[in-house]
Amino acid sequence: MGTRDQRTGDGVSRGEAAILVLEDGRTFSGESFGSTGETFGEAVFNTAMTGYQETLTDPSYYRQIVVQTAPHIGNTGVNDEDDESSRIWVAGYVVRDPARRSSSWRAKRSLDEQLQAQGIVGISGIDTRALTRHLRERGAMRCAISTTSSPEQLLAAVADSAPMLGADLSSAVSTQQPYVVEAIGEHRFTVAALDYGIKTMTPHRMAERGITTHVLPSNATVEQIRAVGADAVFLANGPGDPGTADAAVTTVRGLLREEVPIFGICFGNQILGRAFGFGTYKLGYGHRGINQPVQDRTTGKVEITAHNHGFAVDAPTEHPSETEFGSVEVSHVCLNDGVVEGLIARDTKAFSVQYHPEAAAGPHDAAYLFDRFAELLEGTTGAGSGTTTPKGNR
Structure with missing residues (x-):
C-alpha cells in the first residue's frame, strides 16, 4: 500500500x-x-x-x-x-x-x-x-x-485466523512465577489470587484493606494455594472462552469442597459459575467500557461499573439455584440487557461479579465489593491467622 x-x-x-x-x-x-x-x-x-x-x-x-x-x-x-x-x-x-x-x-x-x-x-x-x-x-x-x-x-x-469462541488464553497472560503484594499498614488477611489476567490495581485495592496477596499462576493447584496460608482465594479477570477452562473449574470446585472463601471477578465470575454447575455463552458484542449500569439485587442500588467481557454466565435470574454447594443466587444484573453480572452462594462463602470493581480507570461505585470481601474474611477467619475457621465453629 x-x-x-x-x-x-x-x-x-x-x-x-x-x-x-x-x-x-x-x-x-x-x-x-x-x-x-x-x-x-x-x-x-x-x-x-x-x-x-x-x-x-x-x-x-x-x-x-x-x-x-x-x-x-x-x-x-x-x-x-x-x-x-x-x-x-x-x-x-x-x-x-x-x-x-x-x-x-x-x-x-x-x-x-x-x-x-x-x-x-x-x-x-x-x-x-x-x-x-x-x-x-x-x-x-x-x-x-x-x-x-x-x-x-x-x-x-x-x-483463516482463530476465533475467540473456544480460545483458551488465560495461561498466555498469567504470571509464570508467584509474587506477593504486601498489605498497606497492618496485615489482616492473606489471599491467594489466581492470575487469569489480573490487573495491577486489584491487589492494590486489597492491600489498602490490610490484605497481603499472593498472586499465583492460573494453573495453581489446591495444594499450592493452601501452601501460602491463604485465608481466601481471589479469582481474577482474564481473556478467552471460559468454556475451555476445565482445569481452573476443577481447582475452584476443590476449593469450594474445602470451604475456602472465594471472591471472583470477570473471568473469575465465569469460572465460579461453571464450578457451581452453570454454563457460559458468548455475548453478541459484549460489554466494554466504564459506564455500564448494574443493579446490586441485594441492596437494590444501581451502580455504574467498568466492564470488559464477551462471555457471560447462564444462570436463572428469577429464582435461586440448588447446586452441589447449596443455594446460589444471581446477585447483580446488567440493566441494559439483563445479563447476569454477579453470583452469591448462600450456603458457602463465595461470591463474584462479572465486572471490574478495582476502578481502573474508574468509576468507583463498586469499591464496596472489596469491603464486602474483607467483611467476609472477618466472619470466617481469625484476623491474620492464615487459616480458615471450620464451618462448624462459625
Missing part, C-alpha cells in the same frame, strides 16, 4: 495508508496509528471516554482489536503510573481522531509513541461510529488491520 507522508500545520506526521477488514467483508480505509504492519484479532468496541492507558494494558483484551467509540483519544498521553500490567495486550487499536499532542503534566510520551515502541498496529481516521454500529448489529467478529495487504488478501487471511 502507498504512504501518506503528509504533515499537519503543527508538524505532526501522518502515517501510512491503512485498512481494517472485518470477516464479513466490510472494509474501512484510514491511516496507520502506532506501528505499521499487520495484525489480527476479534473486533470489539469500548465505550469509555477516558482510561485508554488502562484499557491497552488490561490482559483481558489479549487477541482483541479495540475500537474506541469516543472520537478523541490520546489527549493525556502516556505516563508510567497507570499501566495495569507490564505491557500492552490489545492486538490492535482503532481510533477516529488521535490527539496531535499530549496535554498532561503526567505524560512521559505520546500514545502514538507508546504504540510504536511496543509494536502495536493501529488505524486512525476512520468512521468509528459506523464501525461500532456495524459490530453492535452484526456482533463482535474477527478482523485485521494492515498497511501492507490489499483488502482481498486481508479478508482471506482473516477467514
Whole structure:
C-alpha cells in the first residue's frame, strides 16, 4: 500500500495508508496509528471516554482489536503510573481522531509513541461510529488491520485466523512465577489470587484493606494455594472462552469442597459459575467500557461499573439455584440487557461479579465489593491467622 507522508500545520506526521477488514467483508480505509504492519484479532468496541492507558494494558483484551467509540483519544498521553500490567495486550487499536499532542503534566510520551515502541498496529481516521454500529448489529467478529495487504488478501487471511469462541488464553497472560503484594499498614488477611489476567490495581485495592496477596499462576493447584496460608482465594479477570477452562473449574470446585472463601471477578465470575454447575455463552458484542449500569439485587442500588467481557454466565435470574454447594443466587444484573453480572452462594462463602470493581480507570461505585470481601474474611477467619475457621465453629 502507498504512504501518506503528509504533515499537519503543527508538524505532526501522518502515517501510512491503512485498512481494517472485518470477516464479513466490510472494509474501512484510514491511516496507520502506532506501528505499521499487520495484525489480527476479534473486533470489539469500548465505550469509555477516558482510561485508554488502562484499557491497552488490561490482559483481558489479549487477541482483541479495540475500537474506541469516543472520537478523541490520546489527549493525556502516556505516563508510567497507570499501566495495569507490564505491557500492552490489545492486538490492535482503532481510533477516529488521535490527539496531535499530549496535554498532561503526567505524560512521559505520546500514545502514538507508546504504540510504536511496543509494536502495536493501529488505524486512525476512520468512521468509528459506523464501525461500532456495524459490530453492535452484526456482533463482535474477527478482523485485521494492515498497511501492507490489499483488502482481498486481508479478508482471506482473516477467514483463516482463530476465533475467540473456544480460545483458551488465560495461561498466555498469567504470571509464570508467584509474587506477593504486601498489605498497606497492618496485615489482616492473606489471599491467594489466581492470575487469569489480573490487573495491577486489584491487589492494590486489597492491600489498602490490610490484605497481603499472593498472586499465583492460573494453573495453581489446591495444594499450592493452601501452601501460602491463604485465608481466601481471589479469582481474577482474564481473556478467552471460559468454556475451555476445565482445569481452573476443577481447582475452584476443590476449593469450594474445602470451604475456602472465594471472591471472583470477570473471568473469575465465569469460572465460579461453571464450578457451581452453570454454563457460559458468548455475548453478541459484549460489554466494554466504564459506564455500564448494574443493579446490586441485594441492596437494590444501581451502580455504574467498568466492564470488559464477551462471555457471560447462564444462570436463572428469577429464582435461586440448588447446586452441589447449596443455594446460589444471581446477585447483580446488567440493566441494559439483563445479563447476569454477579453470583452469591448462600450456603458457602463465595461470591463474584462479572465486572471490574478495582476502578481502573474508574468509576468507583463498586469499591464496596472489596469491603464486602474483607467483611467476609472477618466472619470466617481469625484476623491474620492464615487459616480458615471450620464451618462448624462459625
